[in-house]
Amino acid sequence: MALPDHNRTITTILDTLSRDYLHGKEEVLRLSMVALLTGGHILIEDLPGLGKTTIALALAGITGLSFGRVQCTSDLLPSDITGLSVFNREEGHFAFLPGPIFNNIVLLDEINRAMPRTQSAMLEAMEERRVTVEGTTHHLPDPFMVFATQNPSDQSGTFPLPESQLDRFLICTGIGYPPEHLEKGIIAGGGIRERIGGMTPVASTADILAARRCVETDIYLSDKVVDYIYALVAATRSHGMIQTGLSTRAAISLALAARAAAFLEGRDYVAPDDVKGIAVPVCAHRLVMRPDQETVDRGELLRALIADIALPLA
Amino acid sequence: MVAISSLTAVLSYAIALCGIVPLFPWLAATPRMALAAGLLAGIWQERRGVWPLKNWQFNLAVLPVFLYYAFQFSRANPVQPVVSALAIMLAVRLCGEKSVRHHLQIAALSLFCLASSSLFDLSPIFLLYLTLMLLLVAVSLVLLTFHAQDSRMALSRPHLRKVLAVGVLMPLASLPLLLLFFPILPRTQIPLWNIMAAPAARPSGFSDKVEPGTSATVAESRTIAFRAEMPRQPQQQLYWRGTVFNRMEGHRWVRDATVPSEHLLYKGARIAQTVYPEPGPSRALFSLDAPAIIALPRARGASDGTFEYPVPLTRRLGYRTESITSGILPTAGGINRFFYLRLPTDIPERVKQLAGDIRRRGTDDARRLELLEQHFRNGNYRYSMRDLPTGEHALEQFLFVKKQGHCEFFASAFALLLRAAGVPARLVGGYLGGDYNDLGGYYLVSDDMAHVWVEAYLEGRGWLRVDPSSFASNAGAVWGDGKQRSPAMKLRLFLDSLDHTWNRTIVTYDFEQQVEIARSAGKRLQKFEMGKAARAALPYLLLSMVLAFALIVIVRRPWLFASRNERLLRRFYRLVERDCGVRVQPGSQGLFETAGQTGNARVREFAAIYAGAVYRDRKLTPQEVARLHRILEEGFVTRT
Incomplete structure (x- = not known):
């Protein structure tokens, strides 16, 4: 299959979702798809009740991928996620019971409520894509995507993710309230959880994997755009309000996400617009501000930085 | 609204x-x-x-x-x-x-x-x-x-x-x-920049007495004395007459205010000049030797061919004058010989001997003048500003021992000897030489050009100008014409002409003069010789054109030498602004962003074709270029 076909499959998924199920969530859906296409993970920071879980569920439902959910609490143990070995009395040996992490799409709800030990186990699994339990290594399924959420306003009894772990999420974004007319429609129509359960997939796991390969290999990244990405990264490193600028991993992630964005636009090359359009969700959460500038909105700061960098146009 | x-x-x-x-x-x-x-x-x-x-x-x-x-x-x-x-x-x-x-x-x-x-x-x-x-x-x-x-x-x-x-x-x-x-x-007459520091008097190269022997060296200053607007003259005629020293007192020459009356005759071609003296404490009005008329209200002429202003020239002004530069001033009737032969009593013995010798050998005044000139020419006298004789007997020392000095020594000694030998003589103080400013058409005379020379009276001919300094053995080296104009000098003259124009048109502004300038400009325009002027102006014109062109190229380099892509893009942006009413910020906005803003399918098509080549690091194919041009020619106006 060539690029246009892959692109059609993926855009069908997005169109179906936003037309029939998730109104007013186009941007989050697009970012989730970018994460899925690049093998990255997404962290959604927003208030409860805005459809975080629904989005993850719908994405799993329409792609036919398996879905697992972990509700994080302070007494959640690593084994609650990874699974554990249970003695099978009838067969007389220990059998491994895989935890919810052994799914294609895993929703980690309120990840900042889990204690650091559990968080780090989860994040290690996210990075390594395998879990070692009692000496046996179990590979996680492919594709594998973590859909983590955290509630920024309710801070009591939470363990905020350290910067180094935030860096493992390809994308960090909010959802926001839907526009007025859409929200009225949602209120009138009621929840859609039930309908999501009866969703028919429009794509298969193989389609997703093929599209991901296509993003990796078929999207051309020009040196001009690389220069632009570098200029952006360098600008964050020399900015007065930022303590630690973007890492090389961040730059790699940005390039990868830009490829996926270009793919979603149906192009086989990355334009600076793609980088510009995806830079804030990919990079803002990785900036470490100076102690006295903690309250500054990192997204706004990054947008201002980007506005000052000239796009390569000729 | x-x-x-x-x-x-x-x-x-x-x-x-x-x-x-x-x-x-x-x-x-x-x-x-x-x-x-x-x-x-x-x-x-x-x-x-x-x-x-x-x-x-x-x-x-x-x-x-x-x-x-x-x-x-x-x-x-x-x-x-x-x-x-x-x-x-x-x-x-x-x-x-x-x-x-x-x-x-x-x-x-x-x-x-x-x-x-x-x-x-x-x-x-x-x-x-x-x-x-x-x-x-x-x-x-x-x-x-x-x-x-x-x-x-x-x-x-x-x-x-x-x-x-x-x-x-x-x-x-x-x-x-x-x-x-x-x-x-x-x-304002006051220099605004150094209103505090400016002293009223300028260090003058020109003084009201000639007194050689007061110091061993003389410092030269290039302070401007005056400017004289006039056509260019032969350099050896540039004797600017200021004042006459007619009496010797001890060992110095001074001006006796009671000048004996005599009637000078001005015959020959007159050279008109307009002189603009720099403000200073002097009252002498300068002009080429010898001035027939100085047209300045309140200026007083003396019978020895000098003019004076009643008060020091502390204001900027200009005056017109006409001079005869023949170097000889005939008189109608005789002169007061006694006055011009008077000498102090304490003349050194050696000077008396030399003068007596000349008086005996010469049969008449002209012959005596010749003999004295020969004495100076053969005496191996040197013109110098350094290591000068000083003291009471400076002149004697100059004549017989050191044999070097500046113009005051030469002129004082020469006039002294002339008078002692029975030839009526006087000293004339002024300036010698001048830098001609072609741009402004004037001579620039500075204080270091101050000079003193001698006038000897020959019966039947009149007052003859004699410059004893020119008899010095090194006179050629000092006043030779071989002075090359360095670029710095040229620049100085150029700046000075600006200064002068400012002074004469703004500072000494008067309406009549303006009208006169306008009228003379009109006349000059009528006398304008097209070919000559064009030839003269051509190098400057070419140079300024080349400079202007270079400047334009440097400033607008990215615009002038834009690549094909940049030109296409520029046209694209212009059209988008014109047809879609969208303000584009080329540096901070991507092509697809712009296209999205306009919501125009043709803009989007342009962006896709253009970006497809640029961001895939390949050149636009001829077909693509043709297509882009067609899009641009049709414009982005949507017909509804």
Whole structure:
């Protein structure tokens, strides 16, 4: 299959979702798809009740991928996620019971409520894509995507993710309230959880994997755009309000996400617009501000930085 | 709401009227008609909002007209063609579509028109038009800045009132400054920069007595003494007469104010000069040796050919003078020989012996002068500013021992010997030489050129100018003509001519002089030799053109040497702004972003084709270039 076909499959998924199920969530859906296409993970920071879980569920439902959910609490143990070995009395040996992490799409709800030990186990699994339990290594399924959420306003009894772990999420974004007319429609129509359960997939796991390969290999990244990405990264490193600028991993992630964005636009090359359009969700959460500038909105700061960098146009 | 564009248009027409009305009576029929037609056509098209003819078509059409007037231009008729061309250019601008640039051009052309009307007639109403125009231009400039930002901008009435108030206030606020800068500042005699430090007296190279032997060395200063406007003269004739020292007191020469009366005859060609002395404590009025007339009220002439001002020349002024440079001043009737032979009693014995020797050997005064000249020429005297004889017997030392000194030694000793030998003689103080400034047409004379020479009276011939310093064995080296003008000197002369022009036209401004300058400029224009002037000006013209071109290239390099892609992109942005009404910020906006903003399928197509090549690091194929050009030619106007 060539690029246009892959692109059609993926855009069908997005169109179906936003037309029939998730109104007013186009941007989050697009970012989730970018994460899925690049093998990255997404962290959604927003208030409860805005459809975080629904989005993850719908994405799993329409792609036919398996879905697992972990509700994080302070007494959640690593084994609650990874699974554990249970003695099978009838067969007389220990059998491994895989935890919810052994799914294609895993929703980690309120990840900042889990204690650091559990968080780090989860994040290690996210990075390594395998879990070692009692000496046996179990590979996680492919594709594998973590859909983590955290509630920024309710801070009591939470363990905020350290910067180094935030860096493992390809994308960090909010959802926001839907526009007025859409929200009225949602209120009138009621929840859609039930309908999501009866969703028919429009794509298969193989389609997703093929599209991901296509993003990796078929999207051309020009040196001009690389220069632009570098200029952006360098600008964050020399900015007065930022303590630690973007890492090389961040730059790699940005390039990868830009490829996926270009793919979603149906192009086989990355334009600076793609980088510009995806830079804030990919990079803002990785900036470490100076102690006295903690309250500054990192997204706004990054947008201002980007506005000052000239796009390569000729 | 009031649209800025219509307001600026109205203002432009008003500004144009301010320029046209005063000039109109003086114009020929064709430019008159052109102006009227242009103005009416402009207003009519403005009302309809349709501009069928493009500005470049107008520009092309006006080119032959321009050439026609260029050929009409002649010495006899220098003004009318220029003014006509100006008027037609203004007419063309008025009837074309107007961008910000064109509004500015209209303002500039109108100002020129108004200015040129003053060539025909200068009446007080000119000032009225000028004031009105400046007010309108100020308001128009303020509005044009808005117009440049967004041509479709409209202002509500309160906002508009504020903007207009600012526009009117600007010229009004500048009025006190204008008063300060124009009528007051340039007319002051006081140097504003060092008002505290400037002493009234300048170190003078020229003094009221000649007293050799007061110091062993003489420092030279290049302070300007005066400037003299005149045609170039042979360098050896540049003796500037200032004063005459006619009495020897002890070992110094002074001026006895009671000059014996004699009648000098000025025969021969007179050289006219205008001399501008630098303010200083001196009262002597300088002029080429010897001045027949100095035309300056209150200037007093003495019978020995010198002129004086009653008070020191502390103000800047200029005077006209006429001189005879033959070097000999005949007298009608005799002179007071006794007065010019008087000597102090204590003349050294050796001097007396030398003078007596000359008196015995020479049969008449002319012969004695010759003998004394021979004595100086053969005596191996050297001209020097250093290691000078000093003290009471400085002159004796100079004559017989050291044999080196500066002009005061030479002249004092020479005159002393002449008188002792029975030849009437006097010292003349002034300046020798001068740097001719070709640009300003004047001699620049500085204090280091101060000089003293001798006049000897020969019966039947008159006062003969003798410069004993020229008898020095090294005179050729000191006053040789081989002085090369270094670039620094040329630059100095150039700057000095600017200074001089400023002084004479602004500081010593007087209306009659201005009229005179204008008249002489007219005369000069009539005498203008086209070919010669063109040849002379050509190198400068070429140089400045090359410089201007280089400057343009440097400044607009990215614009001039844009790649094909950049040119395409520039055109694309222009069209997007024009057709889609979207303001594009090329540096901070991607192509697809722009395309998304316009929501125009054709813009999107352009972006896709262009970006497809650029961001895939390949060149646009000829087909793609053709397609892009076609898109651009068709424009992005959506027909609904």
